[in-house]
Amino acid sequence: MDTALYLLPVTLGDTELNTVLPAYNIEIIQGIKHFIVEDVRSARRFLKKVDREFDIDSLSFYPLNKHTSAEDISGYLKPLLAGQSMGVISEAGCPAVADPGADVVAIAQRKNLKVVPLVGPSSIILSVMGSGFNGQSFAFHGYLPIEPGERVKRIKQLEQRIYSENQTQLFIETPYRNHKMIDDLLQNCRPQTKLCIAANLTCEGEYIKTRAISEWKGKVPDLSKIPCIFLLYK
Missing domain, CATH: 3.40.1010.10 (Tetrapyrrole methylase, N-terminal domain)
Structure with a gap:
């Protein structure tokens, strides 16, 4: 070698x-x-x-x-x-x-x-592949702000980018705060905006699902303490 x-x-x-x-x-x-x-x-x-x-x-x-x-x-x-x-x-x-x-x-x-x-699993690439979103232009942002006001502001900024730039937006959250993140997305994004949740990628119980914000309400599985990546697109 x-x-x-x-x-x-x-x-x-x-x-x-x-x-x-x-x-x-x-x-x-x-x-x-x-x-x-x-x-x-x-x-x-x-x-x-x-x-x-x-x-x-x-x-x-x-x-x-x-x-x-x-x-x-x-x-x-x-x-x-x-x-x-x-x-x-x-x-x-x-x-x-x-x-x-x-x-x-x-x-x-x-x-x-x-x-x-070397070749190996990347949750960013795998989630883009499985989402059905734009794989030609996407941006990963890591963790969003913890402070509620700043967090909502950032979510709305990212959502605007999917419409103005035709770009998929990706971010993550600490596993025990997954449901707070999902609540913030469902409460603050446009009904027609699409959200993909990718969890446990390559592992037992892998879950990748894309729905419009309006369609997610009442259909979110238990994602407590599970590694997730969230994607937004139009």
Whole structure:
């Protein structure tokens, strides 16, 4: 394998690896000894799931989160500069897309180091695919404001963009606040605006449903504590 910074997708939940990750990914992972990870414990569990024979204690882990400084991140790449491949692992899905990793990739690019993104599940792409919405132009906004007034204002701004720009709008919420998000959408969006709710993607109980706002009322399933992504379109 080429010496590179490999961006290693993981499962979106408790899913069998062979249903969402190519065998090639496993081969690459088995050849890496240095990992930049969002959470060391979950990364170790993932690697053991990849290969039960993995000598986890022989591997090096470098934590990457919102508290990691740019200086620390740059230092993490020393093994790569010395000719050893490295891997980036986030908590769920694909590194650097709605997950940590972009800062590492940016530094690697500035240092002219090879970066290789591997194929794996992305809730953003999967939800757009399953929604029936515009896949030519869409925008992901992460979390919306928590403060009720600001939240409603933001929802209305995003809804306006689907009509003025013909663009699908995506966002997420902390799982225990899913139903508050849905209530805010049903109360503040136009009746004809379409809402897609995608939950538990690639996992048992996967749910993807698109309806007009007016059609959702009284038909929302129990989505408490379930990872969801919300999409709006016209």
